[in-house]
Amino acid sequence: MAFSAPHALRRTTVFATALASAALVVSSLGVAAQGEVTIRSNYSDPVPKQAFQDMMDYCAEQTGLSISINTLQHEDYQNTFSQALQASPEDILAWFAGYRMKFFAEQGLFGSLSDVWAEVGDNYSEAFKTASTGNDGDQYFVPIYNYPWVINYRPSVFEENGWEVPTTLDEFVALSEEIKAAGMVPLAFADKQGWPAMGFFDILNMRMNGYQFHVDLMAGTEKWTDPRVKAVFEEWKSLTPYLQEGALGRDWQEAAQAVLNKDAAMMFIGTFFGEQIPAYAGENATPEEIAAITDDWDFFAFPVAGTEFDAEMAIDAPIDGLVMAAAAANPDGAKAMLACLATGAAQDIFLAASPNNVAAASDADTSAYTPQQQRMAEIIGSAGAIAQFLDRDTRPDFAGPQGMQGFLQNFLDNPDQDLDGYLQGIQDFWDTLPPLS
Secondary structure (H helix, E strand, O other): OOOOHHHHHHHHHHHHHHHHOOOOOOOHHHHHOOEEEEEEEEEOOOOOOOOOHHHHHHHHHHHHHHEEEEEEOOHHHHHHHHHHOOOOOOOOEEOOOOHHHHHHHOOOOEEOOOHHHHHHHHHHHHHHHHEEEEOOOOOEEEEEEEEOEEEEEEEEHHHHOOOOOOOHHHHHHHHHHHHHHHEEEEEEEOOOOOOOHHHHHHHHHHHOOOOOHHHHHHOOOOOOHHHHHHHHHHHHHHHHHEOOOHHHOHHHHHHHHHHHOOOOEEEEEEEHHHHHHHHHHOOOOOOOOOHHHHHOOEOOOOOOOOOOHHHHOOOOOOEEEEEEEOOOOOHHHHHHHHHOOHHHHHHHHHHHHHOOOOOOOOOOHHOOOHHHHHHHHHHHHHOEEOOOOHHHHOOOOOOOOOOHHHHHHHHHHHOOOHHHHHHHHHHHHHHHOOOOO
């Protein structure tokens, strides 16, 4: 793979082009908007933080509004989100599509954005609109981008060792044995933050039991004590010899560095994996040096399991975006900003600084996509079903630290435990949760 321009040059070019673009229609919602718009952000890592700031600065200039961004560490952000909404929330908040959006909209904590969607809806596919729509039929979310969960690796490592990309679980196990024999960790793994293991469960469950069973399990219409769920954990247990040890004491960034350092051969995680390349290159690295490392980054869809669901090729491809608080102090300003953020011009600016996702807006400049972004679009486009991610596809009080985060960490700490008792414990926890209505 090769870039047509160094990453930093591309970022500067896209930013300048968007600022100069006469094609952007300034939101009619912004005519009366004025004052400051406050924004709550979970983009705490250096690369996405800069990308988010660039995008927001662009829309502030387009709308004539001033902005103030409050950035919180990612996990803290999610764990305190409900409390923040019920206190004195910012006008705009970073959040996620699907069930997790609907959950808070149903409680009246998000403001309706249907008038924004009336203006920008033509810039999104029907699938994005559906993912942004609450149970009452109103839209509450503006998508910015999405990304696939995939197995990341360095092609040079595979080429040097004569390894082939596996397409089935049997091939993956055989490859993992070869990698171990070569003295390398087959699959980098981390779960200190509580959520990375969710993606591993998701993909095994979808590969073995299909998308519909998975989302029904997330919704509580299937049981955790079902033998099909037990089979997933038995499969996971059989794969633990190939996972990097000490996952509970390691964050995902450290695991990604193990792949970049060539201490581990692969890592299953979202394509935000690429955010770690500048850190690996070092703070004094040139754009050309960063680009050279990025050229040695590729990924592939998780192998199929030899079931009736192989052709489905379901994946997690979460949609990230923004919502407006129901208690926003400046709703007119927030809507003007969100209308701008729904344009390809704004999303292009984010992706120029963090090219580890693909834009949601239909008018985004895909000609500027890196080879990796082109691959992301191919993998998402070839998926027969797309999930949002475990902690986005189920109720927050089930997914959080006291729920599935803790349960999955318990399994990783002792995969040899009695699975029947373990899964009964998960089901019992679900059964104690209060009704949502």
